[in-house]
Amino acid sequence: MEALLELPLIIGAVVILIVLLIVGLVAGTRPRRRPDEPSVDDVAVVQTPPKAAPEAEEAVDVEPQPPAEPVTPAEPLTSLERFRRRLGRARGSLGSRVVTIFGRGVTDEAWEELEESLIAADVGVEASGELVAGLRERARAEGVTTGAQALALLQEVLRLELSVADRSLARRADGTTVWLVTGVNGTGKTTSIGKLAARHTHQGEQVVLAAADTFRAAAAEQLQLWGERSGARVVRSREGADPAAVAFDGYASAKASGADLLLVDTAGRLQNKTQLMEELRKTKRVLERDAGPCDEVLLVLDATTGQNGLSQARAFMEAVDVSGVVLTKLDGTARGGIVIAIQRQLGIPVKLVGLGEEVDDLADFDPDAFVDALFAEVAQDVDLDEDPGQP
Ligand SMILES: Nc1nc2c(ncn2[C@@H]2O[C@H](COP(=O)(O)OP(=O)(O)O)[C@@H](O)[C@H]2O)c(=O)[nH]1
Ligand SMILES: [Mg+2]
Numbered sequence: 435m436e437a438l439l440e441l442p443l444i445i446g447a448v449v450i451l452i453v454l455l456i457v458g459l460v461a462g463t464r465p466r467r468r469p470d471e472p473s474v475d476d477v478a479v480v481q482t483p484p485k486a487a488p489e490a491e492e493a494v495d496v497e498p499q500p501p502a503e504p505v506t507p508a509e510p511l512t513s514l515e516r517f518r519r520r521l522g523r524a525r526g527s528l529g530s531r532v533v534t535i536f537g538r539g540v541t542d543e544a545w546e547e548l549e550e551s552l553i554a555a556d557v558g559v560e561a562s563g564e565l566v567a568g569l570r571e572r573a574r575a576e577g578v579t580t581g582a583q584a585l586a587l588l589q590e591v592l593r594l595e596l597s598v599a600d601r602s603l604a605r606r607a608d609g610t611t612v613w614l615v616t617g618v619n620g621t622g623k624t625t626s627i628g629k630l631a632a633r634h635t636h637q638g639e640q641v642v643l644a645a646a647d648t649f650r651a652a653a654a655e656q657l658q659l660w661g662e663r664s665g666a667r668v669v670r671s672r673e674g675a676d677p678a679a680v681a682f683d684g685y686a687s688a689k690a691s692g693a694d695l696l697l698v699d700t701a702g703r704l705q706n707k708t709q710l711m712e713e714l715r716k717t718k719r720v721l722e723r724d725a726g727p728c729d730e731v732l733l734v735l736d737a738t739t740g741q742n743g744l745s746q747a748r749a750f751m752e753a754v755d756v757s758g759v760v761l762t763k764l765d766g767t768a769r770g771g772i773v774i775a776i777q778r779q780l781g782i783p784v785k786l787v788g789l790g791e792e793v794d795d796l797a798d799f800d801p802d803a804f805v806d807a808l809f810a811e812v813a814q815d816v817d818l819d820e821d822p823g824q825p
Contacts, residue, residue, distance in 0.1 A: 517797045520765045520789035521807045528555045528770065529809030532588060536581030545570050548588070555771035556740045561778045565591065589805055595774060596801035599783030603758070604729040610642075610688045612696045612725045614681075614718060616754065617734030618746050619702035622762035622788050624653065626734055627697045628660025629788070629796035635665040639694035644684025645670035646677040646717055649701040657699050663793060667691075677701060677713060678720035685725040696725075711753035718754050732785070734760045735776070737768035744772075747780050762788030765795070770808050773799070 528551065535547045545566055552562035569584075569591055578584050605611045613630075617623050624647070631641045643666050647653035651673040661668035669684040681698045688696040698721065700714060722728060733756040735743040750756055759776055761784045773784050784799045 516794075517787075517789065517800060517803045518807045518810065520795070521770065521804075521810075528552075529585075532585055532809070533581065536584045540573065540579055540581065540584050544584070552771060555769045556775060557771035558741060558744070558775040558779060561775055564778075565595075565774075585809070589809060592774065592805050592808070593801060596777060596804065599777060601758070601783050601785045601799055603785060606729060610685065610693050610696050610725070611729045612685060612698070612721070613730040613732060614698045614700065614721065614728045614754070615732050615734060615760075616700050616714060616750055616756070617702055617760075618736075621702065621734045621736040621739075622760070623647075623702060623734045624656050624660065624699055625791065626732075626760050626762060626786070626788055626796060627657065627699050628664055629793055630697060630786075631660060631666040631695075632664035632793045633796065634695050640691065641666035641695045641697065642684060642688035642691070642693045643668045644681050644688075644696060644698045646680040646684070647699050647701040648673060648675045648677050648680060649703060653699070653701070666697075667693075678717045681717050681721040682724060685721060689725075707749065711749065714750075714753050728757075730757050730785075731755055732758050732760050733782070734762060735772075737761050737764045737770075737772050737787075738766050740769065740772055741775065744775060744779060747776070747782070751780065751782070756782055758783055758785035760784075760786045760788065761799070765789045770804065773804060 531551045532548060535544050535551065538544060548569075549562050549566040552565060553559055557565065569587060572578075572591070573584060573587060576583075576587070578587055603613070615623050615627055627643060631643060634641050641664070643657055643661050645654040645657045645668060647657075648671060654668075654670040654673075658668050658670065660666070667687075669680065669687050671680045671683075677700065681700075684698060685696055687693075698717070700717060701710065703710065718728060718731070731754050733747055733750050735747060737743070739746075747756070747759070759780075759782050761773060761776070764770065764787050776782060776784055787797050787799050789795045789797055
């Protein structure tokens with residue numbers, strides 16, 4: 435009997451609980467949506483552009499806003515600034531060593547130490563020796579006696595060393611430009627292709643990517659993802675397919691659709707090096723049958739591998755005519771001297787540099803910005819111009 439009397443109470447409590455649960459669920463689910471996920475609300479906002487509401491909001495928001503200035507920090511960095519900031523360990527390292535060395539005067543030991551520092555910065559033994567010999571010669575002729583003068587001379591020589599090359603990427607006046615991208619596995623070929631594709635689609639170009647790395651299925655998948663991210667079309671085949679055929683089809687497809695640019699990804703690893711080079715040669719030959727000569731054959735080198743990258747490069751140069759280097763991972767632990775070594779020992783210009791894993795992390799190689807960055811910390815930290823004799 436008592437239980438019967440309590441029944442309405444229990445039902446009442448259950449109803450309240452259910453109501454609370456529903457309210458809680460509705461309130462709880464909404465903020466759980468990730469901010470970047472579109473919701474029904476977002477879509478509704480996009481679809482209905484009521485002029486009145488925003489205007490009303492603007493009218494309420496009467497606090498005076500300083501106009502131009504606060505916007506400035508949010509502006510994207512110029513490519514030069516990005517370049518300087520992202521250079522990783524290469525940035526400033528050589529400069530501070532050189533300052534220490536010449537801080538003790540322009541002596542024989544200082545020149546020897548400079549040579550060692552250049553070698554340690556990956557410039558290479560031979561190139562460092564030649565560079566320092568040339569520097570000493572000039573220093574003597576020009577009467578260089580202070581650390582500041584020696585440092586300025588070094589910077590000038592490095593700039594000159596890097597200034598000669600043509601770093602532009604060749605384009606066709608008519609039809610689809612073809613860039614073949616080569617290099618050892620893991621150096622950053624596919625990533626660099628993705629970044630390049632994005633750069634050119636953003637300029638309004640139609641870009642096609644050919645997945646001629648058929649050695650692993652994952653390679654085409656990765657290129658496909660970059661295609662989606664950059665808005666480029668991907669031509670691919672099954673794992674183990676003939677890479678030359680994929681490159682050939684890539685061009686046929688690009689040409690048929692009137693694409694502006696074709697980027698061909700290639701394998702960086704096969705059973706052995708001879709096979710890899712043979713396959714690369716064949717891919718280029720078959721591609722060029724229809725496409726004509728590749729406008730660029732880009733060799734991707736990982737800057738963190740230092741001098742090892744140079745022997746890789748030589749093997750690729752024997753197989754195909756490399757027209758430019760894409761030097762990746764300069765944002766990491768790389769010691770920037772490799773840039774000088776590549777140009778001096780291989781005679782190939784570094785055309786592009788990779789400064790990270792994101793789509794924007796590709797920059798044209800700018801020798802002046804690079805030399806500036808190598809000596810970045812010097813200008814701020816040490817005043818070499820100070821005459822020690824002065825108070
Ligand atoms: N930090 C850094 N990582 C990079 C850069 N370029 C590529 N990578 C990374 O290097 C790895 C290998 O790149 P991938 O494009 O697959 O090399 P591939 O085998 O030559 O095609 C990936 O994890 C990339 O994200 C770069 O410029 N900086
Ligand atoms: Mg790859």
